[in-house]
Amino acid sequence: MTSPDPTWTPDQPIIQCRDVHKSFGQLEVLKGISMDLMKGDVVCVIGPSGSGKSTFIRCINALTPMDSGSIKVEGQEVNDPRLDKLALRRKVGMVFQQYNLFPHKTALENVMMAPIKVLKEDKRQVEERARALIRKVRLEGKEDSYPGELSGGQQQRVAIARSLAMRPDVMLFDEVTAALDPETVKEVLVTIRQLAEEGMTCILVTHEMGFAREVAGHIYFTDRGVIVEHGPPATFFTEAKDPRTKEFLSQIL
Amino acid sequence: MKRAPVFHGETDLPVLLPAARRLARRAERERLAGGPLPRLKARHGLWLLAILLLSAGVAQAQADAQVKESVITAIFKWMPVLLQGFIFNIAISFLAMVIGTAVGAVLGLMQISLLPPVRFGSWFVTQFFRNAPWLVLLFFCMFLLPFEFDLGFATIPFPDWVKATIGLALPVMANVSEIVRGAVQSLPSGQWEAAESLAFSRRQTLWEIILPQCVKRMLPPWMNLYAILTMATVLASIVGVSEMMTQTGRALAAENRPELLIPFYSFVLICFFAYCYPIAVWTRRLERRYQVKL
Ligand SMILES: Nc1ncnc2c1ncn2[C@@H]1O[C@H](COP(=O)(O)OP(=O)(O)OP(=O)(O)O)[C@@H](O)[C@H]1O
Ligand SMILES: [Mg+2]
Numbered sequence: 001m002t003s004p005d006p007t008w009t010p011d012q013p014i015i016q017c018r019d020v021h022k023s024f025g026q027l028e029v030l031k032g033i034s035m036d037l038m039k040g041d042v043v044c045v046i047g048p049s050g051s052g053k054s055t056f057i058r059c060i061n062a063l064t065p066m067d068s069g070s071i072k073v074e075g076q077e078v079n080d081p082r083l084d085k086l087a088l089r090r091k092v093g094m095v096f097q098q099y100n101l102f103p104h105k106t107a108l109e110n111v112m113m114a115p116i117k118v119l120k121e122d123k124r125q126v127e128e129r130a131r132a133l134i135r136k137v138r139l140e141g142k143e144d145s146y147p148g149e150l151s152g153g154q155q156q157r158v159a160i161a162r163s164l165a166m167r168p169d170v171m172l173f174d175e176v177t178a179a180l181d182p183e184t185v186k187e188v189l190v191t192i193r194q195l196a197e198e199g200m201t202c203i204l205v206t207h208e209m210g211f212a213r214e215v216a217g218h219i220y221f222t223d224r225g226v227i228v229e230h231g232p233p234a235t236f237f238t239e240a241k242d243p244r245t246k247e248f249l250s251q252i253l
Numbered sequence: 254m255k256r257a258p259v260f261h262g263e264t265d266l267p268v269l270l271p272a273a274r275r276l277a278r279r280a281e282r283e284r285l286a287g288g289p290l291p292r293l294k295a296r297h298g299l300w301l302l303a304i305l306l307l308s309a310g311v312a313q314a315q316a317d318a319q320v321k322e323s324v325i326t327a328i329f330k331w332m333p334v335l336l337q338g339f340i341f342n343i344a345i346s347f348l349a350m351v352i353g354t355a356v357g358a359v360l361g362l363m364q365i366s367l368l369p370p371v372r373f374g375s376w377f378v379t380q381f382f383r384n385a386p387w388l389v390l391l392f393f394c395m396f397l398l399p400f401e402f403d404l405g406f407a408t409i410p411f412p413d414w415v416k417a418t419i420g421l422a423l424p425v426m427a428n429v430s431e432i433v434r435g436a437v438q439s440l441p442s443g444q445w446e447a448a449e450s451l452a453f454s455r456r457q458t459l460w461e462i463i464l465p466q467c468v469k470r471m472l473p474p475w476m477n478l479y480a481i482l483t484m485a486t487v488l489a490s491i492v493g494v495s496e497m498m499t500q501t502g503r504a505l506a507a508e509n510r511p512e513l514l515i516p517f518y519s520f521v522l523i524c525f526f527a528y529c530y531p532i533a534v535w536t537r538r539l540e541r542r543y544q545v546k547l
Contacts, residue, residue: 061450063446063449063450086452086454087452089449089450089451089452090452092450093450093451094450096443096446096447096450098441098443100441100443100444100446100447101447102444102447102448102462102466103466104465104466113451113461114451114452114453117453117457117461118451118452118453118457159447162451163450163451166451166452
């Protein structure tokens with residue numbers, strides 16, 4: 001197991017990706033992705049369906065093993081057979097499109113579970129923190145509801161609180177609003193924006209261009225496994241140069 | 254997890270009122286009992302009685318004039334012996350179920366192991382015993398297991414009924430193993446991924462997240478298996494265990510009256526039906542309930 005890189009300091013990139021490749025059989029999904037994130041950065045990854053966005057962010061917390069290249073999280077190499085995956089995942093939280101809450105546990109229990117079982121923290125302290133997190137995602141009063149009794153938007157906010165309960169340094173969001181109806185999208189976006197404003201380092205895969213423009217410090221456009229173009233939102237949306245970016249933006253805006 | 258629909262018994266439609274009231278009473282009873290009750294009614298029992306009387310009547314008609322005692326009297330006379338045999342059937346089914354479930358659960362978990370030899374080995378054992386006729390397994394146990402086990406300081410006797418129990422536990426084990434594997438694999442992969450991304454280890458994921466959700470999915474097929482096992486315990490009569498079928502055979506031999514055959518075996522049927530039917534009903538109700546919930 002690799003211990004965290006002792007030479008890493010917070011003024012270096014918190015996530016550093018270099019030439020990440022990944023194939024599923026014959027299909028090459030990632031063809032050399034590179035990206036740097038400093039602590040507190042919020043970036044959005046956009047691109048057509050099947051371009052490898054999910055695969056890329058799943059490589060960051062080692063849910064999907066990459067084939068070659070390097071991803072360093074706080075200086076720790078992810079592409080290393082001796083990687084302590086569990087240690088990595090304590091630092092990197094992830095929220096999924098399908099919420100994936102544990103249906104046999106209440107909202108509060110969903111949030112409390114990982115800190116108690118994984119971090120072995122004191123139950124009372126965890127509960128206090130969990131209740132605060134549920135308040136933070138504005139779900140007061142829903143603590144004892146089961147996921148099946150909550151709306152999609154509410155479930156997704158519980159899922160965000162559940163990830164935050166591990167006190168991660170980085171949050172990955174994979175199209176977290178894609179399964180929601182338009183009315184509930186907003187309540188989830190408000191929660192994410194609040195996180196971003198508090199200085200959480202976030203990578204967001206999203207189709208919500210308006211939201212991306214508002215919260216992202218940097219936008220990456222991927223297509224067929226490569227980053228075609230990237231830049232700050234102010235210039236990205238108005239001065240896209242690559243024809244593929246232009247076409248995508250014209251379709252989606 | 255949605256709450257199962259609870260019949261509250263409120264309706265505006267006059268035609269539905271009697272039914273609604275009945276459902277409401279039933280829901281109330283189930284709430285008190287903390288679970289679904291088998292929906293047994295007096296008429297089920299009546300049917301059973303009718304079969305018995307009918308078969309008794311037919312037998313009576315077939316009988317000669319020199320009948321010493323009526324068929325019903327004969328059944329009553331032998332009932333303690335027959336019921337003792339039946340209790341033996343139940344005991345064997347219980348024991349075989351306990352052993353089969355314990356070993357089968359371990360085997361099922363081995364089937365989802367990440368180690369290929371463990372996974373393949375348990376898969377093979379499971380498939381082998383699942384696709385073997387129960388009676389053949391029973392015979393193998395009868396003839397392969399010793400009649401006693403020598404531990405050096407003590408010998409454990411292995412009477413026939415213990416061997417039969419083990420023989421029946423083998424197919425139960427294999428079926429439980431498949432039930433466990435199937436239930437685990439039927440959960441959406443998102444559950445594993447969410448747990449993984451929260452830094453749960455595989456073992457923790459399995460015990461804290463996956464298996465608790467599986468219990469509900471496993472319960473109906475497991476109860477179904479138990480009902481089948483109970484009915485299969487009569488196979489033990491073939492290898493000479495003194496269970497109900499054997500006892501019935503002995504009683505009939507002692508009476509030596511052919512007209513008793515049908516009533517006596519009808520009585521056996523009725524005993525098994527009375528025991529297994531409620532299990533089947535309950536299983537169906539659980540199935541329906543969890544279908545709504547999941
Ligand atoms: N486990 C897998 N096995 C095989 N192929 C996969 C697997 N996961 C993803 N793929 C393939 O990789 C490609 C990229 O998938 P990915 O989910 O990363 O795309 P995406 O950009 O997230 O798309 P979307 O916007 O639809 O979510 C797709 O063609 C997909 O079919
Ligand atoms: Mg995706």
